[in-house]
Amino acid sequence: MDILYTTRPVAIAGVDDIPYPSVDAARPAEMLKRCPAAAETQLVNSQAIATEAGVAEVWIKDERGRMGLGSFKALGAAYVVADDAAEGRIAGRTYVAASAGNHGMSVAAGAHAFSARSVVYIAETVPQAFADRLTAQGAEVVREGEMYEASMAAAQKAAEDNDWALLSDSSWPGYTKRPHRLMEGYLVLMAEAVDQMAAPPTHIFLQAGVGGLAAAAAAYVREVWGDAPRIIVVEPEVAPALHGSIAAGSPVESSGPVSEMGRLDCKMPSLIALKGLARDADAFALISEDEAQVGAGTAMVAGLASTPSGAAGISGLLAMSGDQKTALGLDAQSRVLCVLSEGPEG
Numbered sequence: 001m002d003i004l005y006t007t008r009p010v011a012i013a014g015v016d017d018i019p020y021p022s023v024d025a026a027r028p029a030e031m032l033k034r035c036p037a038a039a040e041t042q043l044v045n046s047q048a049i050a051t052e053a054g055v056a057e058v059w060i061k062d063e064r065g066r067m068g069l070g071s072f073k074a075l076g077a078a079y080v081v082a083d084d085a086a087e088g089r090i091a092g093r094t095y096v097a098a099s100a101g102n103h104g105m106s107v108a109a110g111a112h113a114f115s116a117r118s119v120v121y122i123a124e125t126v127p128q129a130f131a132d133r134l135t136a137q138g139a140e141v142v143r144e145g146e147m148y149e150a151s152m153a154a155a156q157k158a159a160e161d162n163d164w165a166l167l168s169d170s171s172w173p174g175y176t177k178r179p180h181r182l183m184e185g186y187l188v189l190m191a192e193a194v195d196q197m198a199a200p201p202t203h204i205f206l207q208a209g210v211g212g213l214a215a216a217a218a219a220y221v222r223e224v225w226g227d228a229p230r231i232i233v234v235e236p237e238v239a240p241a242l243h244g245s246i247a248a249g250s251p252v253e254s255s256g257p258v259s260e261m262g263r264l265d266c267k268m269p270s271l272i273a274l275k276g277l278a279r280d281a282d283a284f285a286l287i288s289e290d291e292a293q294v295g296a297g298t299a300m301v302a303g304l305a306s307t308p309s310g311a312a313g314i315s316g317l318l319a320m321s322g323d324q325k326t327a328l329g330l331d332a333q334s335r336v337l338c339v340l341s342e343g344p345e346g
Helices: 026-032 047-053 077-086 102-113 128-136 148-162 177-196 212-225 241-248 271-280 289-301 312-319 322-327
Strands: 002-005 043-045 057-062 094-098 117-122 140-143 203-207 230-236 283-287 335-340
Touching: 002 241, 002 322, 026 077, 026 177, 043 177, 047 057, 047 289, 047 312, 057 177, 057 312, 077 094, 077 102, 077 177, 094 102, 094 148, 102 117, 102 128, 117 128, 117 148, 128 140, 140 148, 177 212, 177 271, 203 212, 203 312, 212 230, 212 271, 230 241, 230 312, 241 271, 241 283, 283 289, 283 312, 289 312, 312 335
Parallel strands: 057 335, 094 117, 117 140, 203 230, 203 335, 230 283
Antiparallel strands: 002 283, 043 057
């Protein structure tokens, strides 16, 4: 396990015009009250994982049942579509997205709920079972390329060629409005966790692909709990999008083979997420494929079945060496918060 320790904030070139993540959790929470499927997800205290990690407590925000879609992503794209509908901007609209996993489900479910059309581009490596789930939600599924980046490029081109609404969970220069609103939806899960915990955790492990969940959660943590919790961002070692960009001091694209942590296998960070995490995170950790499998296996034995992507925060905690724990002040008195971001079929 490789850890990059930082002194906040980290200076990042080229993001001056990029907004920081929102901390307005009340707005998406109010809109969710109108959704029949909306309900709080559980915060689980896992003594088995705490014992394995050598800490006092491990609290896990369990997103596997979120709105019947199986992941935290239900809070993102569907929220953007609902907001468009509330503002009267949805008539005749087609939403197009690229997805390595559950983002596409949220786009499809949101579009279906408001009688809009959705087209989701996926890579050739995405399992057919996931394509079938998207189709069942009403999406038109198109396969393009071997990695997420190729399907993302195809979705962008389709949006331009057909005047469709591109709905990405990433952001780049000139494309920030929708992903900023989408990340605002993710605040709901962290606001729930804050209300569910009797006291703030000492450490928070957040998995990242493009970084939307991690950045939204970290921004909210700093807003309500201040500087005390140490925030560690966890990525696959073959897709160090945030880790590499923080180290370089500017957005950089990583390269590497396909990861079994498919939902996190993103080679370029969201610029909103990068800007937020450069301010809010204390460390950026890279885990191997084997370490991800160990974490997912430990979670399953503890009754929290997920995927290597969904359990990556737990994997990061379990993979830390003694020296790494010492550097982060992680010890037998520590109280840790992780997010179990998707179910075993994610």
